[in-house]
Amino acid sequence: MRSYAIVLSMLLILIPAGAAVPQAPSGPPVSQNPALNPSNDPFARKHLAPTGKPCITMLGDARPQTFNPQIFDHMVLATNACGQMIKVRVCYYHSDHCINLDMPAYSQKEAMLGIMPAMGGFRFEFKERFSPFAPN
Numbered sequence: 001m002r003s004y005a006i007v008l009s010m011l012l013i014l015i016p017a018g019a020a021v022p023q024a025p026s027g028p029p030v031s032q033n034p035a036l037n038p039s040n041d042p043f044a045r046k047h048l049a050p051t052g053k054p055c056i057t058m059l060g061d062a063r064p065q066t067f068n069p070q071i072f073d074h075m076v077l078a079t080n081a082c083g084q085m086i087k088v089r090v091c092y093y094h095s096d097h098c099i100n101l102d103m104p105a106y107s108q109k110e111a112m113l114g115i116m117p118a119m120g121g122f123r124f125e126f127k128e129r130f131s132p133f134a135p136n
Helices: 002-014
Strands: 056-064 071-080 086-092 098-103 107-117 124-129
Touching: 056 086, 056 124, 071 086, 071 098, 071 124, 086 107, 098 107
Parallel strands: none
Antiparallel strands: 056 071, 071 107, 086 098, 086 124
């Protein structure tokens, strides 16, 4: 699955910003990557591990429902690899349809972003929330 995400990331980097990105009709997860996430730009704040890597990683998965395989549950899997609680806002790409996740230290959570008919692939973005009193 990791190699699928790497190949998808490389393809998305080569696609121009305004071009439509082909989506898989069903099955394999559509992973979160920097090309789809404006909050991963160099100027956005991120929680970082001591190694310099981002604390939060996200993957997406469109799962067909059991009773009607033409309806998909859009799931996101978030992983916090750091020793602090991090609040994350996850949205469909360029949409106001969002959910909030509270990620405890060293945890992994799965959450449903939405349910869509005949939409086996989806794009999403996330932004880490910071306390107004936290140091820069």
